[in-house]
Amino acid sequence: MNKATLWSLRLGFSNKEVHKIESLGLEKFLENSFKSKVDTIIPAFLNDSPKSLEDLKKLRQNRKTISAEAIREMVKKENQVSQEMKVWWIEKMISDDFPLREKMTCFWHNHFVATFQKVKVNHWIFQHNQILREHAFGNFKTLTKKIVQSNAIVRYLDNVDNRRDKINENLSRELLELFTLGIGNYTENDIKNGAKGLAGLGPGENAAQYRKFIEDNETITYLGKKGTFKADALIDIIFEQKNAPYLITRKILKWFIYDNPPEDLVLYYGDYLREVDFEMQPLLKKIFIEEFSKNTGGSKIKDPLVFILQLKHELHIDTINTRLLNTFLKQQGMDLFGQPNVKGWNGGKEWLSSQIYVQRHNTADLLCNGKAISRFTFNNDDPLLSKNQNRVSKVSIDFDASGTNKTIIAELQDRLLFQMNEEMQVDFETVLKYDFNPKSEGAENAVLRLFNAMVKLPEFQLI
Incomplete structure (x- = not known):
């Protein structure tokens, strides 16, 4: 490739x-990608969704006086807004001139998980997503502070139930286990004491805030330090720990390059992240430039986003139903704003179960034959999907119209596959025969058949 x-x-x-x-x-x-702008305008689909604490209070009071049917309609409406938010994000991923910011936002989205199913407030989910986008290339410690004190996270990880007379440890545990240090680098007492420092931190207008009547101001010992610590101070102590940089560098390497990152690289880049005081931009630049020089093709299974958007681009599909793309992602196990649990999508081999592989084959067949993936291709829960199953899209494929069957095979292989062997070459030459005339009528259809055969191979599933 x-x-x-x-x-x-x-x-x-x-x-x-x-x-x-x-x-x-x-x-x-990379420099241009890092400079990409963030749109701070709240999308129109959120216009009628509750935003302020007063809005939510009125909503709760209103639910006490209306019928069960009216409540179901309210829930249905917010579920539809959640679907709109997924579509909005997919369209940003497709349209951005330098999509690395959205790729990095998606990384953070799967690191600091907060799902709509649990949070249930679309505006909080949007705020969470915007924090990730705005700080995508910024300081890891600063981002951690912002996220821990976001309304979405305190709701998702049950800190709304964490009070001095009834401690809830969920946020404290995940702050150490999944967000920063990783298992084995803290004690159960650190979790308990961290939960005391986070007690009383609940939803506020634009960010979480402490409530004095339920916060805990007890002196605690946290990761070896003694004092009265709140969220920012707890996170400062975490980032002083020896192992603070390694969990995130392992996950960065896994997200972008290696499904199984070499441990020496995890330590090497982690040590550098500490040197640059947890600034992500210099770390990303160093990783990408140094790893670019290596031969690392085939070290990672494509996630569903890359699989489907690569097909869209290669086939020059200018208009595609992003609701259907959203359904495809959900069926492939990559539901945006809807990870299966706080650990997020595991990725790696889980992106290529037998069921997922069959779905990818079927989707490739439909797209290569000019048929849209339809609402009937997958089970789905979006009532706004088009019912037109057989709508035909205009598809085309780039190839050298002055070439031969072998040069065209080599051209596509260079774009699609990280490796090829003699057996594959023979198979491709049975699809695009030796006497193939690239200028003949129907030549593009023959190349599309070759393309379809290539994208069904295990090698196409890898990058």
Whole structure:
């Protein structure tokens, strides 16, 4: 696979950035990505959703006086808003000129998990997503402080139930286990004492806030330090620990490059992250530039986003129903704002179960034949999906119309597959025969058949 193609897929969601990487060079491409702007406008689909604490209070009071049917309609409406938010995000991933910010936002989204199913307030979920986007390339410690004191996280991890007379340890535990240090680098007493420091931290207007009548001001010992600590102070202590950088560098390497990152790289990049005081931009730049020089193709299974958006780009599908893409992602186990648990999507081999592989085959068949993936292709819960199952899309494939069957096979292989052997070459030549005429009528259909055969291979599932 062409190196620029490989890194376009890794740093984005498709082959769209190949020419930018080739023309700008990776370093300039990264600089432009880091400078990308964040749109702070609240999307229109949230206009009627509750935003303030007063809105939520009125909503709770209103539910006491209306019928069960009216309550179901309210719940249905907010579920539909949640679906709109997923579609909005997918469209951002597709349309952004430098999608690395959205790729990194998605990484943080799967690190600091907060699902709509549990939080139930769309505006809080949107605020959470915006924090991740705004701080995508910023300081890890600063981002951790922002997220721990977000309304979505205190609701998702039950800190709304954490009070001095009834301690709830969920947020304290995940702050250490999943967000920062990892298992084995703290004690149960650290969890209990951290929970005391977080007691009383609950929803506020734009961020979580402490409530004095339920907060706990007891002197505690936390990771070897003694005092009265609140959220920011707890996180400062965490980031002083020896192992603070390694969990996140392991997850960065796994998200972008290796399903099983070498431990020496985890330590090497983790030590660098500590040197730069947990600033993510220099870490990302160092990782991407150094790993770009290596031959790492085939070290990672494509997640569903990369799989489907690469097909969309290669087939020049300009218009595609993003609701259907959302359904595809959910069926593939990558439900945005809806991870299965606080650990998020595991990725790796879980992206390629037998069921997922069959779904990818079926989707490739439909798209290569100009048929839209439809609401009947998958089980779905979005009532707004189109009912037109057989709608035909215009698809086309780029290939050298002055080439031969072998040069066209090599051209597609360079774009799609990280490796190829003699047996595969023979199979491809049975699809695109030796006497193939690229200028003949129907030549593109023959190349599309070759493309379809390639994207069904195990090698296409890897980057």
